[in-house]
Amino acid sequence: MGWIVVMNTRLNHMTKNSDPIMKKTKTFLPLLLSFFVLAMFTFQACGGSEDESAISEDIEMELYPDSDLTPFQQVHGIGPITERIEISDDIDQEMVMRGRVIYEQKCEMCHQLDNRRIGPSLGDIVDRRSPEFVMNFILNPGEMVRNHPVGQDLLAEHFTEMQYQNLSIEEARAIYEFLRDYHAGE
Numbered sequence: 001m002g003w004i005v006v007m008n009t010r011l012n013h014m015t016k017n018s019d020p021i022m023k024k025t026k027t028f029l030p031l032l033l034s035f036f037v038l039a040m041f042t043f044q045a046c047g048g049s050e051d052e053s054a055i056s057e058d059i060e061m062e063l064y065p066d067s068d069l070t071p072f073q074q075v076h077g078i079g080p081i082t083e084r085i086e087i088s089d090d091i092d093q094e095m096v097m098r099g100r101v102i103y104e105q106k107c108e109m110c111h112q113l114d115n116r117r118i119g120p121s122l123g124d125i126v127d128r129r130s131p132e133f134v135m136n137f138i139l140n141p142g143e144m145v146r147n148h149p150v151g152q153d154l155l156a157e158h159f160t161e162m163q164y165q166n167l168s169i170e171e172a173r174a175i176y177e178f179l180r181d182y183h184a185g186e
């Protein structure tokens with residue numbers, strides 16, 4: 001608020017011996033300014049809060065202002081996962097084992113954990129994407145590469161379309177747990 005005080009002193013100086021209208025402005029203006037500054041702070045604090053709560057705190061993803069997708073879809077992908085899921089800090093080893101089996105059968109031919117193959121490397125995916133994004137990509141790859149800006153870029157980069165694998169939400173979740181465990185152990 002330092003500059004309001006400065007402004008106030010300057011006004012005091014300017015309005016010495018001046019007419020009553022100017023005097024009125026003198027008291028009113030700082031008040032108006034304070035209100036304006038306060039409004040700015042409030043606006044910043046609450047701006048888009050509803051959307052932000054749906055978005056992630058731990059990964060950085062771009063938002064696309066011109067997109068038709070909802071902010072949730074922009075960050076977490078398009079597919080059957082439409083709200084944030086709870087992921088506990090502890091890794092569920094039983095789920096990891098199930099995820100590993102599916103990964104080896106259905107993903108490994110195109111994805112490696114430490115290198116790009118036909119598709120991107122998945123070893124660090126937990127740093128790059130939210131769990132919901134990864135699951136939506138697994139469950140709905142066709143729409144992700146057609147209608148999601150990240151998917152469109154990935155397709156342009158890799159030239160091959162990821163196959164639809166007909167997996168359940170639980171299976172996709174288990175693969176995510178496997179990828180999370182791999183990343184934690186790296």
Ligand code: HEC
Nearest residue numbers: 106107110118119120134137145154155158160161162163
């Ligand atoms: C036929 C090869 C192929 C198979 C099989 C495949 N993928 Fe993909 N995947 C790709 C390609 C290629 C991309 C990049 C997008 C595109 O071009 O379709 C991709 C993209 C992804 C992405 C997004 C990566 C990112 O950087 O955001 C995830 C996540 C993913 N795949 C997970 C899986 C999982 C898990 C499986 C197994 C259930 C799997 N994929 C099976 C080829 C494949």
